[in-house]
Amino acid sequence: xxxxxxxxxxxxxxxxxxxxxxxxxxxxxxxxxxxxxxxxxxxxxxxxxxxxxxxxxxxxxxxxxxxxxxxxxxxxxxxxxxxxxxxxxxxxxxxxxxxxxxxxxxxxxxxxxxxxxxxxxxxxxxxxxxxxxxxxxxxxxxxxxxxxxxxxx
Numbered sequence: 001x002x003x004x005x006x007x008x009x010x011x012x013x014x015x016x017x018x019x020x021x022x023x024x025x026x027x028x029x030x031x032x033x034x035x036x037x038x039x040x041x042x043x044x045x046x047x048x049x050x051x052x053x054x055x056x057x058x059x060x061x062x063x064x065x066x067x068x069x070x071x072x073x074x075x076x077x078x079x080x081x082x083x084x085x086x087x088x089x090x091x092x093x094x095x096x097x098x099x100x101x102x103x104x105x106x107x108x109x110x111x112x113x114x115x116x117x118x119x120x121x122x123x124x125x126x127x128x129x130x131x132x133x134x135x136x137x138x139x140x141x142x143x144x145x146x147x148x149x150x151x152x153x
Contacts, residue, residue: 001026002026002149003024003026003027003029003031003148003149003152004145004146004148004149004152005145006024006026007024007031007033007144007145007148008141008142008145010022010024011033011038011043011141011144012040012141014038015038015039016035016036016037016038018036019034019035019036019046020034020035021033021034021035022035022038028052028053029050029051029052029053029152030050030051030052031048031049031050031148031152032047032048032049032050032051033045033047033048033144034046034047034048034049035136036136041140041141042138042139042140042141042144043138043139043141043144044136044137044138045119045136045137045138045139045144046120046134046136047118047119047120048118048119048144048147048148049116049117049118049119050116050117050118050148050151050152051115051116052115052116052152053115054113054114054115055114058114059114060083060085060088060089060090060111060113060114061080061083061085061090063090063111063114064080064083064090064092064111065080066153067092067109067111067117067150067151068080068092070150070153071147071150071151072146072150073139073142073143073146073147073150074094074107074139074143074147075094075098075107076094076095076096076097076098076106076107077094077095077096078092078093078094078095078107078109079092079093079094079095080092081093088112088113089110089111089112090110090111091108091109091110091111092107092108092109092111093106093107093108093109094106094107094108097124099126100123102125102126102127103123103124103125103126104123104124104125104126105121105122105123105135106121106122106124107119107120107121107137108120108121108122109151117151119147119151120134121134121135121136121137122134122135123135
C-alpha cells in the first residue's frame with residue numbers, strides 16, 4: 001500500500017468539525033491535510049504538506065522539476081518559479097492562474113530542502129496590488145491522492 005492509497009482510505013471516514021488536520025504516515029513519509037470540510041467525494045483543503053525521507057542523491061532543483069513535470073490533476077499545471085540553493089527552498093506556481101472577475105487564483109508549492117513540501121492556494125488582485133490572500137481549495141480525493149504521489153516521488 002502506498003501513502004496515497006492509505007490517504008484515500010482515511011479520507012473516506014474523516015469528517016472534520018471546522019478546520020482540522022489529518023496526518024497519514026507510511027514508510028517514513030507523512031502527509032498532512034488541513035481542511036475545513038471533507039466528505040465522501042472531496043476535501044476543502046487549507047494546506048497540504050508532505051514530509052519524506054530525503055532520497056539519496058536528490059537535489060532541490062531535481063525535485064522541483066519532477067513535481068512540475070508530473071503534476072497534472074490540479075486546475076492549473078505547475079511550473080518551477082524559483083530555486084534558492086542558499087536557503088534550500090524552491091517555489092512552484094500555477095503556470096496560468098485562473099481568472100475570476102477582478103482576481104487571479106493560483107497554487108503555490110514550496111519545497112524545503114529535499115524532504116518537505118507545502119501546497120497552498122492564493123487569490124490576488126488582477127490589478128497587481130501586491131496583496132494576496134490564502135484561500136481554501138477543493139480537490140476530489142483522487143486528485144488529492146495523485147498530488148501526494150506526485151510530490152512524494
